[in-house]
Structures are given as structure tokens and as C-alpha cells.
Amino acid sequence: MPRKIIPKECGCGCGGMTKGGQFIPGHDSILLSSIVQRVGGLLKLKTIVEDHIEEEVSVVETNREKKKTKNNKDFTCPECGYEFKGGTWGGIDSHWKARHRHIMSYEEAWELIRKGKYVNKVRMRKNIGTIIKWGKAYAQDNTRK
Numbered sequence: 001m002p003r004k005i006i007p008k009e010c011g012c013g014c015g016g017m018t019k020g021g022q023f024i025p026g027h028d029s030i031l032l033s034s035i036v037q038r039v040g041g042l043l044k045l046k047t048i049v050e051d052h053i054e055e056e057v058s059v060v061e062t063n064r065e066k067k068k069t070k071n072n073k074d075f076t077c078p079e080c081g082y083e084f085k086g087g088t089w090g091g092i093d094s095h096w097k098a099r100h101r102h103i104m105s106y107e108e109a110w111e112l113i114r115k116g117k118y119v120n121k122v123r124m125r126k127n128i129g130t131i132i133k134w135g136k137a138y139a140q141d142n143t144r145k
């Protein structure tokens with residue numbers, strides 16, 4: 001059975017209909033270059049997007065770079081910055097048990113580290129401090145009014 005094609009209006013605003021995709025072939029790049037031109041350059045667009053999502057836009061990594069960052073970055077102890085060699089977490093259990101057992105158990109920590117959710121306590125305390133500062137400033141502003 002042939003797949004049903006549901007035409008959509010082209011996302012670029014030209015009024016044409018696609019064969020089911022978001023854009024008529026080629027119109028996505030036309031739209032992109034129009035946006036870039038409109039905001040005054042690609043870097044400007046990047047800044048606007050970053051302001052909007054409140055996060056840095058990271059360039060899509062090539063596989064080779066991904067491997068590199070994996071080896072350099074991803075296997076670093078989030079608590080002390082110790083680098084695990086060989087691009088794996090090999091040895092984290094004994095490292096954690098020897099150095100950071102007082103923070104939380106290895107099993108707990110590993111669960112978080114594995115998912116990339118481990119938050120360094122010092123960093124977290126700093127963040128909470130900033131939030132409290134904001135809250136206080138906000139409250140003061142409101143009482144003044």
C-alpha cells in the first residue's frame with residue numbers, strides 16, 4: 001500500500017505546497033539565508049538564539065570530534081575533575097569509594113554520573129546562593145514600590 005502523502009504549506013511562506021515535508025526542496029535553505037540576512041549575519045542570529053534559549057548554541061560535532069571530547073571531557077570525575085583514562089569510566093568505583101564516599105554512596109553517585117545528572121555540591125550551593133540573592137533583590141524592589 002502506498003504511503004499517503006499529506007501536502008503541507010511550505011514553511012518559507014511562499015504559499016506553495018510540499019509533498020508532506022515542511023519545505024519545498026531548497027526552500028529551507030532560502031529561508032535560512034533570508035533569516036541570516038534579515039538579522040544581520042549568522043553570528044547575530046546565533047546571539048539572538050542564545051539569548052532566547054538562554055544557552056550556548058553548540059556546533060554539531062563531527063564523529064571524530066565527538067570521540068575526542070569523549071576521551072577528554074566525558075569521563076572526568078564531576079566532584080574533583082579526575083580524568084579517567086582510555087575513554088571509559090573504568091576505575092570510577094574504586095576512585096569514588098576512596099575519595100568521595102562521604103558525599104554519597106558509589107551506587108547513588110554512579111546512577112547520576114551515568115545519566116549525566118550528577119551535580120557538584122559546591123556548584124549547586126553557589127547556584128542556590130545566586131537564586132537567594134535574586135529573590136532578595138526582587139523582594140526589595142517590590143517593597144520599595
Ligand SMILES: [Zn+2]
Nearest residue numbers: 010012014027
Ligand atoms: Zn517555499
Ligand SMILES: [Zn+2]
Nearest residue numbers: 077079080082
Ligand atoms: Zn573524584
